[in-house]
Each structure stands twice: as C-alpha cells, then as structure tokens.
Amino acid sequence: MEKLEHKALQTAPAQCRPKIWKRYVDDVLDVIKKDQVKNFTDHLNSIDDTYSIFTYEEETNGVILFLDLLINRQPDKTVKIQVGYTASPHIRSNTYTSMASHHPIHHKSGVVTRTLMDRKDTLVSTEDDKDREELHIRNALKSCRYPEWIFDKVNHDQCQKRKKTIDTKKRNKSAQESKVLAVNPYVEGLSETAERIGLFRME
Numbered sequence: 266m267e268k269l270e271h272k273a274l275q276t277a278p279a280q281c282r283p284k285i286w287k288r289y290v291d292d293v294l295d296v297i298k299k300d301q302v303k304n305f306t307d308h309l310n311s312i313d314d315t316y317s318i319f320t321y322e323e324e325t326n327g328v329i330l331f332l333d334l335l336i337n338r339q340p341d342k343t344v345k346i347q348v349g350y351t352a353s354p355h356i357r358s359n360t361y362t363s364m365a366s367h368h369p370i371h372h373k374s375g376v377v378t379r380t381l382m383d384r385k386d387t388l389v390s391t392e393d394d395k396d397r398e399e400l401h402i403r404n405a406l407k408s409c410r411y412p413e414w415i416f417d418k419v420n421h422d423q424c425q426k427r428k429k430t431i432d433t434k435k436r437n438k439s440a441q442e443s444k445v446l447a448v449n450p451y452v453e454g455l456s457e458t459a460e461r462i463g464l465f466r467m468e
Contacts (some may be wrong), residue, residue: 266291273312281305294331299323334388346390348398364410377406377419 274286281301287294297305302321309319322329327338335349362368362376385398403416 269312273309276312277305277308281308289332292332294329294336344390345394346388347394348384348389361406361409364406364412364415373411374415374419374422377402377411377415378422381406382419 270288274282277283281297281304283295283297283305285294285296295305302323306319306321310317324336324338329336330349333349335347337345337347339345361381362373364373366373381402382399385395385402389395389398406416
C-alpha cells in the first residue's frame with residue numbers, strides 16, 4: 266500500500282494533486298479541488314493494473330466522516346472536530362463492555378478513560394462539544410450499568426495524570442536551567458576516566 270501510495274502521489278497530474286493526504290491503514294482523508302475528485306480517483310486506480318480499489322466519498326455541506334471523527338469545515342476556513350456516531354455499529358448502538366461482565370475493573374474503567382474520555386479530551390475541538398460528548402458518554406455507559414463512582418474515579422485519575430505531567434515538565438525545565446557548561450582541557454587517560462564515571466562529557 267505504501268509503495269502504491271508513494272507512486273500515486275508522485276505521478277499525480279499537478280491539477281489534481283491533493284493539498285493534504287492523510288492515510289490510516291486503508292482509509293484516506295485528502296483535500297482536493299472539487300472538480301478533480303474523479304480525475305484523481307481514476308489516477309489512483311490506474312497505478313496498478315491488478316487493482317481498482319479506490320472509491321471516494323465527498324463532503325456534504327462542509328461535513329465528512331473520517332474513521333470515527335466528524336470533520337466540519339467552518340465558514341472561516343477552520344475545522345471543527347466532533348465524534349462521529351455513524352462510523353461503527355458499537356458506537357452507534359452504545360453497546361460497550363457491560364459493568365456486569367466478567368472483566369477486571371481496570372478493563373472496565375479503561376473503557377471510560379483510554380477510549381471514550383481520552384478521545385473526547387484530545388480530539389473534540391470546542392469546550393461545548395466536549396461537554397455534550399461527556400454527557401453522551403455518561404448516558405451511554407449508565408445504560409451499560411456503569412455506576413457514578415467510576416466516573417469520579419476517572420476524573421480523579423485524569424487530574425492526577427495531568428498534575429504528574431505538569432510536575433515532570435517543571436522538573437525537566439529546572440534540570441535544564443541548572444545545567445552548567447564546564448570546559449576542561451583534555452588529559453590523556455584522565456579525561457576518559459572522568460567521562461566514564463559521569464563527571465563530564467568529551468565533545
């Protein structure tokens with residue numbers, strides 16, 4: 266796939282070459298002139314005689330679904346991202362791992378953190394949409410018998426994680442600022458020993 270992709274982009278006619286090309290496995294998001302979509306698709310399918318694998322879907326009213334993200338092109342040319350609920354059956358039907366299932370509790374809390382809340386925090390664009398997404402997550406998981414305390418635990422763990430990240434950045438910054446440059450003359454035998462035990466580094 267990578268070889269075909271590379272060849273297709275390198276040999277695409279200038280008038281239909283995409284401005285942006287982002288691929289995840291076999292799903293591609295690209296930005297291209299509207300009247301060149303079919304021409305570019307035909308070009309992709311002409312690269313390898315044994316395959317005709319590329320199809321396309323165009324945006325509707327500035328909106329398109331890519332993987333499980335709903336990408337909305339705004340009038341000011343910015344992009345708004347929300348979670349797309351028609352991408353996969355389990356998202357559409359809100360059928361997540363039930364709290365009553367025989368799985369370790371950290372697996373169940375992982376449904377909330379690593380998949381749903383983390384996606385909401387890292388990918389959804391606006392605070393209003395994040396609030397709406399969190400409400401949807403809570404309602405969906407409550408229907409799967411998730412208790413309120415698990416959301417409180419997730420919020421606490423996320424706060425601790427953010428605090429740890431901030432503290433680590435502060436420590437790293439402090440360590441960088443405390444470094445002092447020392448220039449030492451080279452002394453055969455002594456300099457190698459000093460570098461080995463970490464007293465200084467030879468450049």
